[in-house]
Amino acid sequence: MQKKILLLGSGELGKELVIALKRLGQTVIAADSYAGAPAMQVADSFEVLDMLNGEELDAIVAKHKPDLVVPEIEAIRTERFYAYEKQKIKVIPSARAANFTMNRKLIRDLASKELGLRTAKYFYATTFETFTKAVSDIGLPCVVKPLMSSSGKGQSVLRDENDQQKVWEYAINNSRGDIQEVIIEEFVPFHTEITLLTVTQENGDTLFCPPIGHRQERGDYQESWQPVIISKEDFDDACEMARQVTASLTGAGIWGVEFFLTHNGVYFSELSPRPHDTGMVTLAGTQNLSEFELHARAILGLPIHHIHLEKAGASAVILANKTAEHCTITGLEKALEEPNTDVRIFGKPTTRPYRRMGVALVHDDLNADMNEVRKKAKETADKISIQ
Numbered sequence: 001m002q003k004k005i006l007l008l009g010s011g012e013l014g015k016e017l018v019i020a021l022k023r024l025g026q027t028v029i030a031a032d033s034y035a036g037a038p039a040m041q042v043a044d045s046f047e048v049l050d051m052l053n054g055e056e057l058d059a060i061v062a063k064h065k066p067d068l069v070v071p072e073i074e075a076i077r078t079e080r081f082y083a084y085e086k087q088k089i090k091v092i093p094s095a096r097a098a099n100f101t102m103n104r105k106l107i108r109d110l111a112s113k114e115l116g117l118r119t120a121k122y123f124y125a126t127t128f129e130t131f132t133k134a135v136s137d138i139g140l141p142c143v144v145k146p147l148m149s150s151s152g153k154g155q156s157v158l159r160d161e162n163d164q165q166k167v168w169e170y171a172i173n174n175s176r177g178d179i180q181e182v183i184i185e186e187f188v189p190f191h192t193e194i195t196l197l198t199v200t201q202e203n204g205d206t207l208f209c210p211p212i213g214h215r216q217e218r219g220d221y222q223e224s225w226q227p228v229i230i231s232k233e234d235f236d237d238a239c240e241m242a243r244q245v246t247a248s249l250t251g252a253g254i255w256g257v258e259f260f261l262t263h264n265g266v267y268f269s270e271l272s273p274r275p276h277d278t279g280m281v282t283l284a285g286t287q288n289l290s291e292f293e294l295h296a297r298a299i300l301g302l303p304i305h306h307i308h309l310e311k312a313g314a315s316a317v318i319l320a321n322k323t324a325e326h327c328t329i330t331g332l333e334k335a336l337e338e339p340n341t342d343v344r345i346f347g348k349p350t351t352r353p354y355r356r357m358g359v360a361l362v363h364d365d366l367n368a369d370m371n372e373v374r375k376k377a378k379e380t381a382d383k384i385s386i387q
Contacts, residue, residue, distance in 0.1 A: 002026060003300065006064055008051055009072030010039030012346040012356065013275045013292075016283065017072070018042045020296040029064050036349040039072075051076040052176075061089065068092055068299060072274055074102045074148055075176040092299045093200065093251025097273045100249055104147045104183050107245075107271055115248060117241050117268040120260075121186040131168050134184040135161070143185040144168070145219070146175035155219030157187065188267050190260035194228055195278040198242040198255045199294050202301045206246065208239050209287060209294075210309045214278040218354065224278035225314040225374050226286045227366075230261065237266045245271060254279075254295040277356075283344060284313035284361040311363040312370060314377035318343075318358035320351035320386045327351050328387045329358070335383040338376065340364060343384065357386050 003026050007014050010032035018028045018039045030043035033050060040046035047064075049056045054077040061069065061084060069084055070092045081095035091098060100106040105124060111117040123134035124147070135142060135158060144167050146154040154174025158167045171182040193216070197209035213228030214221050230238075242257040245268070256276025258269040279291035288308055289297070297304050320327065327350075335343055342361040351357065360381035364373050 001300065003067040004064065005029070005068045005070055006061065006066035007031060007039060007043065007070050007072060008057075008076050010037035010043070010046070011072065012038050012280075012344070012348075012359075013277065014039035014072040015042055015346065016280075016290070016292040016344075017070070017275060017295055020290070020292040021300075024296055024300065024302070026296075026300070029066065031060060034349075036347075038346045038348060041347050053077065054080050058083075070274075070299065071098050071102075076102065078102050090299075091251075093246075093253040093255070093273050094249065097249035097251050101271055101273045102148060103179065104145060104270070105181070108183065110248060111241075111245055111268050111271075115241075115244050117245065118266065119268050120188045123184045124181055125168075125184060126181045128165070128168050131182065131184065132164055135164060138184055138186050141187040143187055144171050145183050145185070146171045146179075147181045147183060148176045148179050149174055153219070154182075188260045188262060190262050190267070192228060192230070192261040193269070194230065194238070194259050194261060195224070195276050196238050196242050196257045196259060197276065197279050197282075197291055197294070198239075198246055198257050199298055199304060199307070200246050200252050200255065201298055201304060202252045204303060206243055207304060207307050208242065209279075209282070209291070209307050211235065211238070212278050212281055220354070220356075221277045221317065223314065223316045223374060223377065224281045225312075225370055225377075226281050227309055227312065228370075234261055234266050241266070241268050249273065252298045252301065254291055254298060278315075280344070280359050281313050281315040281361070283359075284311065284315065284342065284363040286311050286313035286363065309366065312366050312368045312373055313361065313363040314370070314374045315362075316360045316374075316377040316381035317356050318345075318360060318381050318384045318386070320355045320357050321353055323350075323352045325350055327357070329384065330387055331384040335360065335380045338380065341376070341380050343380070351386060358384060360384070 015038035030039040125131035214224040260267040
């Protein structure tokens with residue numbers, strides 16, 4: 001079996017996926033909007049294009065005639081995927097899934113209105129007037145996000161009504177694609193936020209990874225850890241919700257399904273039809289297969305028999321703090337002095353404030369104190385400098 005795979009989006013998650021696919025003997029063309037993206041560094045070949053330009057996207061597909069198209073980012077002209085499926089090109093996990101999950105409106109309405117899953121109360125707004133009305137109806141604090149964005153861009157928590165104009169403009173100005181619309185959500189008082197990595201298979205059961213806890217700032221992940229403390233009732237509820245939404249969207253692959261855990265049960269939050277940034281903790285060897293190995297197997301139709309926890313682990317991001325055309329990474333020797341530590345440097349060619357440039361990984365025994373494991377991961381990340 002050797003497939004030609006067109007990867008749309010070549011960041012750090014795409015890079016690890018390419019490595020997993022290459023280990024299984026596949027051919028990968030990595031595409032992104034700029035040259036030198038992380039996944040391009042390990043792929044067989046690469047393309048630079050505007051993936052929001054349908055004609056450019058069609059031309060690349062026609063040029064390479066891939067067996068599989070694997071989207072790894074949101075900013076893609078996803079409606080073109082339906083045409084590719086008619087050409088017998090397999091879209092991962094499916095054209096339907098890609099179109100629904102690239103737009104918060106579609107996925108939220110599917111989860112809440114069609115499937116009846118428990119979600120935060122929400123409204124949409126396309127003008128400042130409808131935005132302020134929605135804020136008034138939901139109450140403060142509330143969460144404001146663009147309908148299309150990634151890595152937390154444009155997302156904020158509105159706590160003061162005097163900040164409405166600033167929050168509105170921040171969301172609209174950070175929208176991706178053609179959609180100039182925001183979603184206003186009730187602030188759910190959760191005690192834990194989790195990612196439930198869910199694997200759907202062509203010819204096998206839907207499998208669930210041990211839940212991953214994570215912490216965000218500015219709407220973007222800062223650290224994650226596995227396992228996370230969760231009751232059996234909450235875990236079963238989360239699994240059932242994940243099973244329903246992935247079955248509705250169809251297709252095989254790994255899904256990052258996010259939930260809020262509250263004292264009143266589980267709330268569905270968001271979903272990504274691909275490896276999840278918080279799932280980078282699985283690179284610490286916490287599971288028998290990392291999320292990237294799971295995704296590679298699932299999209300190729302290779303069997304996955306079970307997923308089990310092997311270690312406790314944590315990840316902590318390594319961030320840039322300024323905009324620069326070139327950078328140097330220092331501190332690796334210091335970071336790796338401690339046992340059970342590892343680092344992934346993504347290889348991004350330029351920096352900007354809060355851009356993820358790498359991740360620190362720590363593992364320990366399953367009975368380890370997770371607070372200590374998380375602390376060690378953060379300390380390891382802090383030893384790395386982006387200069």
